[in-house]
Amino acid sequence: MTIHPAAAETDWSLHEGWLKPELARHWQTQLEHQLQWEQPVVQVYGKRHPVPRLTVFLANEGIHYRYSGAIHTGDGWPAWFKPLLHQVNEACETNFNGCLLNWYRHGDDRMGWHADDEPEIDQRAPIASLSLGATRDFQLRHRKTAHLKMSLPLADGDLLVMHPGCQSRWMHSVPQRRKVQSTRINLTFRRFQN
Incomplete structure (x- = not known):
């Protein structure tokens, strides 16, 4: 595991290859087939x-989160998913209670420029972003100094941890990359306020 050296202001850290390839493949297959995806x-x-x-x-029962113009409510975690949740919680030394996939x-x-700064999200907790599958660019743009931009290629099994304060200082996006033909699943673990 290596920490990416470009973590400006120590707002994030990148753990490359956090999940070994065979485990990343296992989880990607499980997620593709076991969940009810919607557009x-x-x-x-x-x-x-x-x-x-x-x-x-996915979230603890009763957790509410508004995104894409709708309110989503957690129904609890599937039993098969809990080992991954536990592993991410241990790595980040926190208790995530929700995950947007x-x-x-x-x-x-793609995903346009935004910050995960909705009022439901506990900004005192980190946000952990786990990438499975194709490598995609994760771009960051400083809110006050717009010319300060960075691009992190997130590969299969990489874990990006955005530390408290990151969302108030940076926006991020996953831009379109027409040459990429394979799939990527991103899991963004968050802690929601009750």
Whole structure:
């Protein structure tokens, strides 16, 4: 495991190869087949557009989270998923109670600039982002100094930990990459306030 040296202001750390390839493959297959993925639709300037990725929200029972124009409620964790949750909790020394999963089916699927700063999210806790599958660029842009940008290629099994304060100082995105033909699943573990 190596920590990426470019973690500006120590706002994040990258643990490359945190999951070994065979474990990453196991979890990607499980997630693809065991979860009920959906493609939310958002309304922009009066027109409805499908979100360019598939999503699932997993969380402790009763946790509420608003994203993509809808409120999602946790129904508890599938038993088969709990070992991965436990492993991420131990690595980050916290107790995550929710996880937003995004399935980027190919290079056209993407995520625009945003910060995970919704009021439901506990900003005193880290946010852990686990990548499975194809390598995709994870871009960061400083909120106050827009020309300060970084791009981290997140590979299969990489764990990016965004430390408290990161969301208030940085925005991030996963841009379109048309040459990428294989899939990537990203799990973003968060702690929600009750």
